[in-house]
Amino acid sequence: MSGSNFFGEMKRMARTSGAVGGIAARVAGERLFGIKTDKAAHANDLKALLGGLKGPLMKVAQFASTVPDALPPEYAAELATLQANAPPMGWSFVRRRMAAELGPAWQQRFGSFTHEAVAAASLGQVHRATLLDGTEVACKLQYPDMASVVEADLKQVKLAMSLYQRMDSTLKNEQAYHEISARLREELDYTREAAQMRLHGLMLKDTPEVHIPTPVPELTTGRLLTMTWLDGGSLQKRLEEGDPGEEERRAYARGLFMAFYLPFYRFGVIHGDPHMGNYQARPDRAGINLLDFGAIRVFPPSFVGGVLLLYEAVRDNDEEKAAEAYRIWGFENLSKETIQVLGLWARFLYTPLMEDRVRAIQDVDDPQHGRRVAEQVHAGLKRTGGVTIPREFVLMDRAAIGLGSVFFRLKVEMNWHRMFMELIHDMHAGDLAARQAAALAEAGVPAAL
Numbered sequence: 001m002s003g004s005n006f007f008g009e010m011k012r013m014a015r016t017s018g019a020v021g022g023i024a025a026r027v028a029g030e031r032l033f034g035i036k037t038d039k040a041a042h043a044n045d046l047k048a049l050l051g052g053l054k055g056p057l058m059k060v061a062q063f064a065s066t067v068p069d070a071l072p073p074e075y076a077a078e079l080a081t082l083q084a085n086a087p088p089m090g091w092s093f094v095r096r097r098m099a100a101e102l103g104p105a106w107q108q109r110f111g112s113f114t115h116e117a118v119a120a121a122s123l124g125q126v127h128r129a130t131l132l133d134g135t136e137v138a139c140k141l142q143y144p145d146m147a148s149v150v151e152a153d154l155k156q157v158k159l160a161m162s163l164y165q166r167m168d169s170t171l172k173n174e175q176a177y178h179e180i181s182a183r184l185r186e187e188l189d190y191t192r193e194a195a196q197m198r199l200h201g202l203m204l205k206d207t208p209e210v211h212i213p214t215p216v217p218e219l220t221t222g223r224l225l226t227m228t229w230l231d232g233g234s235l236q237k238r239l240e241e242g243d244p245g246e247e248e249r250r251a252y253a254r255g256l257f258m259a260f261y262l263p264f265y266r267f268g269v270i271h272g273d274p275h276m277g278n279y280q281a282r283p284d285r286a287g288i289n290l291l292d293f294g295a296i297r298v299f300p301p302s303f304v305g306g307v308l309l310l311y312e313a314v315r316d317n318d319e320e321k322a323a324e325a326y327r328i329w330g331f332e333n334l335s336k337e338t339i340q341v342l343g344l345w346a347r348f349l350y351t352p353l354m355e356d357r358v359r360a361i362q363d364v365d366d367p368q369h370g371r372r373v374a375e376q377v378h379a380g381l382k383r384t385g386g387v388t389i390p391r392e393f394v395l396m397d398r399a400a401i402g403l404g405s406v407f408f409r410l411k412v413e414m415n416w417h418r419m420f421m422e423l424i425h426d427m428h429a430g431d432l433a434a435r436q437a438a439a440l441a442e443a444g445v446p447a448a449l
Contacts, residue, residue, distance in 0.1 A: 088117035088125040089143065097141055101224040109219065113139070123187060123294075128229060136229035137216060146188055146223075154181050172388040175330075179391040182448065183272065187294035190225040192446060196293040197227065199443035200271070203263045209255035209287035232280030232289040239409060248285045249412040255279075255288035256410075257419055260403050264307075265423050267436045268299040272395035274402040276409070297395040298440065298448060301433045302328055307396075308424065314343070314350045322346065330390025338387055341380030348373045349400055353420040361407035361416065370401050 089097070094115075098106045107113060110129045117125040124142040131137055143149075158177055186192055194215035201212040211230055219226035235252065238244060244252075256279065263269040271278075272295035280289035306328030313321035323339050334342070348370065352361050362369055381387055 088120040091115040140225040142223035175391040179394040230289040236276040238281040338384040
């Protein structure tokens with residue numbers, strides 16, 4: 001580690017350790033000494049602190065909040081609502097950063113470049129620009145010294161997760177932490193994200209309901225991603241203020257469904273960050289723009305087979321199939337009772353895909369229904385002695401929860417079963433492996449960390 005990275009990491013840890021240490025102190029006090037604390041109030045304070053920091057700690061916390069029992073439920077509930085809202089860098093700073101990526105004459109490579117950022121997130125900010133031929137583009141510029149910031153933040157979350165696990169948790173989350181760490185480090189590499197964007201463009205090229213930006217390789221570096229500009233607006237704002245009709249909502253739902261399920265079942269790839277901020281309503285109201293390709297997971301074909309096997313197990317109420325599916329997923333040494341407990345979660349995920357009827361994504365009018373099911377599963381796992389969460393489970397589970405939440409907010413009824421069956425009716429493991437290998441090679445996606 002370079003000196004600047006080391007001191008950057010130490011500075012970051014100094015700013016965050018008090019907040020994360022507070023989690024440990026309160027959990028330890030309650031567990032060891034019977035000291036009751038207002039965890040809900042402290043969690044709200046923690047969210048306020050993390051939300052004001054530029055950097056990935058809130059992103060890590062969002063990931064951790066979707067891993068069953070990684071953190072106390074009060075903290076998980078608050079951290080799950082975090083949004084990246086740090087103020088953007090000013091123009092003088094942007095000029096220096098752009099020069100560092102493209103050279104001192106970088107402005108001569110653009111026809112125009114906005115001084116003000118059009119969006120700011122946890123790792124970088126976006127500027128609108130035009131190329132010399134008039135093509136409109138978006139330039140995502142990473143904040144400085146993010147590598148050291150990521151490492152410092154990961155250490156803090158690891159501390160919080162490990163202490164909570166020792167004191168109050170039945171689930172072993174070491175592998176989950178390794179998965180979160182690997183995916184977040186990958187997000188720092190914008191050349192990787194550009195390849196993953198190309199991959200999604202290839203996988204979804206015949207899906208008119210989903211539009212993907214195209215990266216501009218000659219203006220992309222490890223910390224600058226230049227891509228074609230897609231016209232569109234906030235899907236969340238459209239739902240809250242635009243009063244879209246049923247057909248428009250169905251178009252968004254079809255786009256969201258295809259954007260997630262087609263890459264997974266046809267290529268073994270998932271977009272691991274499905275939240276409202278990564279979807280735009282297109283101007284024609286006929287589908288969505290899909291954004292942000294940093295958190296992508298490529299699964300071996302055998303894992304996709306395990307997911308399909310679990311679907312069959314739930315459909316057929318077959319515990320032996322379920323046990324084999326969980327083994328393929330990476331779970332080990334599961335007792336019969338533990339398999340039955342995990343079945344609660346599997347039924348929650350698969351039921352909408354199983355019923356051949358028009359229905360809402362969930363029949364319960366409760367946006368926290370998924371979290372309540374997770375709490376019920378946790379209570380059952382306590383009785384069975386706990387289980388190790390495999391790495392492969394983390395992004396799959398996070399994506400399913402996030403996508404379900406978006407579907408719930410769409411308030412649309414669809415025949416999810418028929419759309420699902422259209423995707424998997426001719427599934428063969430050999431075909432998936434060949435399609436996956438060809439797509440990854442054509443897009444230039446590097447091996448995972």
